[in-house]
Amino acid sequence: QVQLVQSGGEVKKPGASVKVSCEASGYTFASYGISWVRQAPGQGLEWMGWISAYTGKTNYAQNFQGRVTMTTDTSTSSAYMELRSLRSDDTAVYYCAKDPIVYGSGSGGHYFDPWGQGTLVTVSS
């Protein structure tokens, strides 16, 4: 079955960086994209951006541009999300999700199914 397994929780200090991994199985990784969504404690969902596992093309949400980098490794069917200059309000559960958009992100069609189990990133001094 299609499954996304994420790396374990992280505790970081303000100003540091974090890199979360997401290993996919059960489907042809390069035929889809991966989106990243985060959820602060007790809050709603926030889309961070998308990467094509086929081309490596990215589309980052405006709130994260300049601070996030998404990459993929097709040899291991893995996706990575690195967030830099962490602040306390970056404390959240970070999810990766399989996204049907694989070529261009600019006209919608993004939806997320399935999701990884989530990775809690805690930013605290």
Place this chain on the structure above:
Amino acid sequence: QSVLTQPPSASGTPGQRVTISCSGSSSNIGGNSAYWYQQFPGTAPKLLIYKNNQRPSGVPDRFSVSKSGTSASLAISGLRSEDEADYYCAAWDDRLSGVVFGGGTKLTVL
């Protein structure tokens, strides 16, 4: 402040029909498909409805959506206790060139 507006809570009794609204604008719901996700406490969200009214396998047809102008609604008929969860709407936003979510609605089955 979420781009899409949902009521923070909704409730109903078993067997009842409940609707959850999602209000947006011409740059998102007005011109693009709406998607719905269900999330139980402590777990990852799950896709409930995609491309306006398609259900992934396993999602019962008690869940349906409608759309009018810049708003969409999720309807749950024959409400069951296991439907108690948080529900989120989402859509592509042409102005922001990104996916936007509603703030989520906590559904309580009384």
